[in-house]
Amino acid sequence: MIRFTLTKDTTVFFIEKERDVSMSSLYQVLSPAGELVGDLKGQLDEVTMIKMYENMVLVRQFDRKSINLQRQGRMGTYAPFEGQEASQVGSAMALTPGDWLFPTYRDHAAAIVHGQSMARVFLYWMGHMEGSISPKHLNIMPPCVPIATQMVHAVGTAWASKLQNEKHVSIAYFGDGASSEGDFHEALNFAGVFQTPTIFFCQNNGFAISIPFSQQSASKTIAQRSAAYDIPGVRIDGNDIFAVWLTMKEAMQRALDGKGPTLIEAVTFRYGAHTTADDPKKYRDQESLSEEWRKERDPLQRLRVFLENQGLWNETKEAELNARVNEQIDAALVDAESYPKSKPEDMFKHVYAEPSWMATEQESELVKPSKQEGIPA
Amino acid sequence: MIRFTLTKDTTVFFIEKERDVSMSSLYQVLSPAGELVGDLKGQLDEVTMIKMYENMVLVRQFDRKSINLQRQGRMGTYAPFEGQEASQVGSAMALTPGDWLFPTYRDHAAAIVHGQSMARVFLYWMGHMEGSISPKHLNIMPPCVPIATQMVHAVGTAWASKLQNEKHVSIAYFGDGASSEGDFHEALNFAGVFQTPTIFFCQNNGFAISIPFSQQSASKTIAQRSAAYDIPGVRIDGNDIFAVWLTMKEAMQRALDGKGPTLIEAVTFRYGAHTTADDPKKYRDQESLSEEWRKERDPLQRLRVFLENQGLWNETKEAELNARVNEQIDAALVDAESYPKSKPEDMFKHVYAEPSWMATEQESELVKPSKQEGIPA
Amino acid sequence: MKRKLTMIQAITEAMDQKLADDSRIMLLGEDIGVNGGVFRATEDLIHKYGPDRVVDTPLAEAGIIGSAIGLAMNGKIPVVEIQFLAFIYPGFEQIVSHAARMRYRTRGQYHVPMVIRTPYGAGIRGPELHSESVETFFAHVPGLKVVAPSTPYDAKGLLIAAMEDPDPIIFLEPTKLYRAFKQEVPEEMYRVPIGKAKVVQEGSDISIFAWGAMLRVAEDAAKQIERENGLSCEVIDLRTLYPLDRDTIIASVKKTGRAVVVHEAHKTAGLGAEIISIINDEALIYMKAPVKRITGFDVPVPQFSIEDDYLPTAERVKDGIMETATF
Amino acid sequence: MKRKLTMIQAITEAMDQKLADDSRIMLLGEDIGVNGGVFRATEDLIHKYGPDRVVDTPLAEAGIIGSAIGLAMNGKIPVVEIQFLAFIYPGFEQIVSHAARMRYRTRGQYHVPMVIRTPYGAGIRGPELHSESVETFFAHVPGLKVVAPSTPYDAKGLLIAAMEDPDPIIFLEPTKLYRAFKQEVPEEMYRVPIGKAKVVQEGSDISIFAWGAMLRVAEDAAKQIERENGLSCEVIDLRTLYPLDRDTIIASVKKTGRAVVVHEAHKTAGLGAEIISIINDEALIYMKAPVKRITGFDVPVPQFSIEDDYLPTAERVKDGIMETATF
Ligand SMILES: Cc1ncc(C[n+]2csc(CCOP(=O)(O)OP(=O)(O)O)c2C)c(N)n1
Ligand SMILES: Cc1ncc(C[n+]2csc(CCOP(=O)(O)OP(=O)(O)O)c2C)c(N)n1
Ligand SMILES: [Mg+2]
Ligand SMILES: [Mg+2]
Numbered sequence A, B: 001m002i003r004f005t006l007t008k009d010t011t012v013f014f015i016e017k018e019r020d021v022s023m024s025s026l027y028q029v030l031s032p033a034g035e036l037v038g039d040l041k042g043q044l045d046e047v048t049m050i051k052m053y054e055n056m057v058l059v060r061q062f063d064r065k066s067i068n069l070q071r072q073g074r075m076g077t078y079a080p081f082e083g084q085e086a087s088q089v090g091s092a093m094a095l096t097p098g099d100w101l102f103p104t105y106r107d108h109a110a111a112i113v114h115g116q117s118m119a120r121v122f123l124y125w126m127g128h129m130e131g132s133i134s135p136k137h138l139n140i141m142p143p144c145v146p147i148a149t150q151m152v153h154a155v156g157t158a159w160a161s162k163l164q165n166e167k168h169v170s171i172a173y174f175g176d177g178a179s180s181e182g183d184f185h186e187a188l189n190f191a192g193v194f195q196t197p198t199i200f201f202c203q204n205n206g207f208a209i210s211i212p213f214s215q216q217s218a219s220k221t222i223a224q225r226s227a228a229y230d231i232p233g234v235r236i237d238g239n240d241i242f243a244v245w246l247t248m249k250e251a252m253q254r255a256l257d258g259k260g261p262t263l264i265e266a267v268t269f270r271y272g273a274h275t276t277a278d279d280p281k282k283y284r285d286q287e288s289l290s291e292e293w294r295k296e297r298d299p300l301q302r303l304r305v306f307l308e309n310q311g312l313w314n315e316t317k318e319a320e321l322n323a324r325v326n327e328q329i330d331a332a333l334v335d336a337e338s339y340p341k342s343k344p345e346d347m348f349k350h351v352y353a354e355p356s357w358m359a360t361e362q363e364s365e366l367v368k369p370s371k372q373e374g375i376p377a
Numbered sequence C, D: 001m002k003r004k005l006t007m008i009q010a011i012t013e014a015m016d017q018k019l020a021d022d023s024r025i026m027l028l029g030e031d032i033g034v035n036g037g038v039f040r041a042t043e044d045l046i047h048k049y050g051p052d053r054v055v056d057t058p059l060a061e062a063g064i065i066g067s068a069i070g071l072a073m074n075g076k077i078p079v080v081e082i083q084f085l086a087f088i089y090p091g092f093e094q095i096v097s098h099a100a101r102m103r104y105r106t107r108g109q110y111h112v113p114m115v116i117r118t119p120y121g122a123g124i125r126g127p128e129l130h131s132e133s134v135e136t137f138f139a140h141v142p143g144l145k146v147v148a149p150s151t152p153y154d155a156k157g158l159l160i161a162a163m164e165d166p167d168p169i170i171f172l173e174p175t176k177l178y179r180a181f182k183q184e185v186p187e188e189m190y191r192v193p194i195g196k197a198k199v200v201q202e203g204s205d206i207s208i209f210a211w212g213a214m215l216r217v218a219e220d221a222a223k224q225i226e227r228e229n230g231l232s233c234e235v236i237d238l239r240t241l242y243p244l245d246r247d248t249i250i251a252s253v254k255k256t257g258r259a260v261v262v263h264e265a266h267k268t269a270g271l272g273a274e275i276i277s278i279i280n281d282e283a284l285i286y287m288k289a290p291v292k293r294i295t296g297f298d299v300p301v302p303q304f305s306i307e308d309d310y311l312p313t314a315e316r317v318k319d320g321i322m323e324t325a326t327f
Helices: A046-071 A085-094 A108-114 A118-125 A150-163 A182-194 A223-229 A241-256 A286-297 A299-309 A315-338 A344-348 A357-366 B046-071 B085-094 B108-114 B118-125 B150-163 B182-194 B223-229 B241-259 B286-297 B299-309 B315-338 B344-348 B357-366 C007-021 C045-049 C061-073 C085-099 C152-164 C214-229 C246-256 C271-286 C304-310 C314-325 D007-021 D045-049 D061-073 D085-099 D152-164 D214-229 D246-256 D271-286 D304-310 D314-325
Strands: A016-018 A100-102 A170-175 A198-204 A233-237 A262-267 B016-018 B100-102 B170-175 B198-204 B233-237 B262-267 C025-029 C054-056 C077-081 C115-120 C145-147 C169-174 C198-201 C206-210 C233-237 C240-242 C259-266 C292-296 D025-029 D054-056 D077-081 D115-120 D145-147 D169-174 D198-201 D206-210 D233-237 D240-242 D259-266 D292-296
Touching (some): A046 A241, A046 A315, A085 A108, A085 A299, A150 A170, A150 A198, A241 A262, B046 B315, B085 B198, B100 B108, B150 D061, B182 D061, B241 B262, B344 C304, C025 C061, C085 D085, C152 C169, C206 C314, C214 C259, D045 D054, D152 D169, D206 D214, D206 D314, D214 D233, D214 D259, D233 D246
Parallel strands (some): A233 A262, C077 C115, C115 C169, C206 C259, C259 C292, D025 D077, D077 D115, D206 D233
Antiparallel strands (some): D145 D240
16 A cells, blocks of 8 residues: 655655555466456457467577577577566567567567567577667667666657657566666656657566665665656566556557556566576575576466466467477577678668768778789689 | 555556645745744744844845846856745755755855855856855855756765764755756665765756746656655745755754655745846746745745744844845955956866876966067066 | 848758758757747747647756657657757767667668757856867767858758758757857758868968867968968868868868868867878878867866867967968 | 786776775775676675675666765765776766866865776677777866776776876776786785876887777787788887877887877777877877878677677788888
8 A cells, every 4th residue: 555644744745654565466467376366357368368378488488599599609698588478478469560669688578579580589699780670560679778778769759659640659668777777767757748658668577687676776666656757657467467468458548548658567577697697696596586486476387377277278289389489489590590690891881871981981991802803813 | 635546456556646736735834924834843943033034135135136247247147046045045054064065056045055155156157267166164066057967966975974974964956847857866766775864955946947847747746756766755835944944954854863865845936037148038927927926925025024023023123134235245246356367277277186288288378478488588 | 132140040940941841850959949949049930830849848868869869760850959068968878879879770770860959169158068069979979970060051051951861960059159140041941061061261371170169260360360471271161070071171281281170179089189180091291290289178168257268269270370380 | 926817806906905995995886796796896895895885886877976976075985887888878977077077166175086997898799889989988078087907917006096096087997808818916006107108019110009908909910010021019008098198109109100009999089089199299200101090990889790890900900000111
């Protein structure tokens, strides 16, 4: 419960007296045990539920594959998202093709589900110059590296959609750590003022690299910050894909109805390292924490139990699915590894619409004419 | 009253349903009619009350004098504060000498009351190189020009005070417009995390140059943002010097007790232009707005009525006071105008502790040796 | 009858005409709406085009520039006003890490057609941080273009060209020249090409490179020197600071063999250094003397009572010319 | 038995010793506490000195740098770690408009003894924006000093000197060299003076100026050239980038008459231009050839699969040397 005291005789009125920040206070529809504890509002059909599960399995396998590829030296540093599948898959599945998606370096599950090719994502992590291209007719932005900076872009694209009467939302993914940056504040404030159809989707995975949220802010939640801008905010179970999807749909509807932005805090956890260059054992009780989340709140597990109970899923389907996604991932990897390598000259392209004289000249400095060139063939 | 709905069945819980943002909801002790409507908590004695009035008269005259000096070309562009005297004087009078004061370009009333010499303030607005020096044993920082940036400094100095076990607070003055900058957010969040003895003193004068607060944010108040950081916040009548002073004392006590920062939103109004280069008629109904505030909520007026009713003030005292402050201001102006002018060479000083070769050399480029130098005397 | 405008009027007209011409153009900034901008560059435009196209924003430069990036990627052409150059810093990350790189990162799929206009430079008795001239910060960022007009005519033509350019442009307006003089400015829309310097005055003995408010100082010095010493100065207004117009620079020094660069930015790592280096690269053997830099000093721009001593003067430029000429 | 350390170890030791030596020293940054920093520069220091002196901050660079300014003004000596150079931009305003100017504005009454350490440069297969080399941004700001070591020995000595310096210092650590090699490093505290370049190798035919990770590239090229072409190269590590050690630069080119500058920053408005200009100012008549710049290109640092092609190589430096030598 949230309460503020407001009296005339003590001057301080905005002190918060109590706030329930326990897991049980999160908006939840599907419990960790796979039971329906909330209302589906007649919106979630079986086909979608099965697709949710399939997508989560796909991206989890993709993630694990990527870690392996990095270990084998076939990819650069990689940022895994295992544990956050419900948040990313559920939110991305709520989108429609014309929406604008602003991922961070950890949101390729969302990008893939929205239509990014896995081969492209591999290329990105292989350091390829063409790793950030969006599929045509979709607006999947390059993964954003400088923390929180994409949040204001998602205000801008949404604002343009609104001005152009296009019925699209923009969604900015960001982390708990990102909520400390000034850009977080400026983005939410702008979105509030211009009532842009922007969804600020925070995956609060509890850590910004090594920093737990308790050290990131004295505030207990991120959702409560929506009140600072008089925009709606919500704190949900980010491992419950139904809650994520339903919340997104509601936020999207509000956005498209001209009622402006929403801040969603999806409480979740990354099971593994911040990136493959990180060692989580240095800063947290990695084993027990990770095990606790895996065992007690895993997003895939609870949906599988639910689907099985509904008679919508079984061992055979699971085996088939696993085979299928592995095949898809392998095919994507073949595509990525057989994709023409970036050439040194590529760096001189697309700096400007028309290359400057510097680029033209420097390109020739790089690509030296063959020493043989004077010798007639 | 502030209420949030929180239900399990609608996902959105942090939507605010109602908030009383009327004047009457502000914390107030001395009403515009000069009546005591709140508790003085046994803290405000008559001597202090009289001093408050005297200070407000002093700075109001100083402000008017400055505008005149600017018109006469004896000063550069000047930022007046008339209307905001209770906020600045009341807050500064609550401070003790070891506290750190971070003013903006509009907070010279606070600086003067805390001990800055009026001559120094004149020098600042005359573009003198020595206009930003603090009196010894006080920590009055140079007026901060880039909006909101001083707020994080006040976190740092307060943090150092805390680490060094010095019982001092740091106060950052800022405006309603400043609350939109990222630095506002980072400062409040840092102060919350490190529980620094910082007081964030916002003078919400309703406008950032031409932009009314209603266009600055979808939020109705600035004080409500304290909830985003789980720090105390308060919205007060910034034209009521008793409310300002008592709120400050409470915030200071909390800070010195190790209970961290406070956000104070003092609701007030600037009667005149943003600066002498500004024309408020361009963007607001200057006459009626200004008249309304002057007539109905003037900070000097209400205190004078109160003091007169208490038998602490009368016409004679008023006349004496006016004569005295004008004398003081005139003396300060003489000091400022007879102060040695900045010399071109001054710009090469204090860039580093030890001048770089560039400065040394360039200084000689500026201060050309006399053309006569080759000629023996 | 020819019509004369100040630079600020020319700038307003450029925006006015493009707003009318291209519905994608949007202006954003602090106090640019009803107030018409602190220098009145956007005077009345909100009344003509409405608050959706001339937008008073909250006081937050990262928010302004960052949301403008989003607007630009989604079909708009934002023209941002930053109140004074030093107040661009909160948006620096957005400019350097995003605006300048979006085309590159997406291999041309998305780009950021955006103009950031901002007054710059000293000499108007402004308070602290109202007088900076830090064009270097932007001329070191591949993906940006940097433009600085010195006349009303060029201001209008360059600003129109900037608003039609597909890449992000930092458009630096010399505060001191906003109302310093009037010049004939055609009523119709015209473009002054970005990337081209202008030979303001031909000459044979020495080349003087300048831009923005320093152009007039350079011209002054050149006139005096011609009168007093009979030296023929070629005065060149660079106009675009990134990418620099190397051909014009080199053609001039090959003719004169001597050069002075005048800028109000700090000397160290100012653009004077890049101009010297271009000459070093391409025309060293033509040079009869070191290129002389007459610049702002390596100190923070001082408070306004002595800001004129910080700025290059015709006197200092003349000394530089003579030093070079008599080397 | 002589002790050898990597650069990162030398940096850790410098901080460790100063933390022990001066109770005013405080470290601040993201993940520098229990995690020991993403490069482990602050490994274990939180355990030795506690969380009040080795502070894990929220993820907000303006907050970090801005509060460090306040700490510095009130008796502390903050040593800030920014995780990668490009992530300093959110704090750019705090550095340029405040840290660099506090002494100046208060006429020496307040000053900001602060060190901002940050890894910089390319070559470690980092993701986007982990490879920038934008020292120009800081070398154009009077009031700052900019330092960039190239060896473990210098890293320790320069960092200790920086922590004892009364003015704000941007301390650029070449990421690529953190663990590239070990070098003998004395156990005791020592200082390497800020503002002094180092002649790494004397020579008579050509001067090569470099810093950070480019120093090794320059040395490599010099060795190969001596072997292959018999040219004697003088290799100079500038170490301090602002203010530059003009005397050492000039003394060298007066001797050799030829010079090459190597840096990984973009060419235009890179510090190579300033070095050329200093030579132009002071030693032009000694020069037998244009000074050659071998630098990063005028493009955003590319994704890592081709970052090595962006960086100057010994091969490119050798070409530059030969071009200069045969001019
Ligand atoms: C401006 C900026 N500062 C620092 C970094 C380095 N960095 C990369 S990820 C990260 C932590 C982000 O935490 P959070 O926002 O919670 O997202 P998560 O990684 O948990 O998904 C940091 C500090 C950065 N990329 N950008
Ligand atoms: C970073 C920055 N952006 C813009 C400005 C220009 N500017 C000076 S005062 C001001 C309005 C400030 O409004 P507010 O914070 O409400 O303070 P007030 O002037 O009302 O006291 C603006 C936009 C600035 N000084 N710094
Ligand atoms: Mg996180
Ligand atoms: Mg205001």
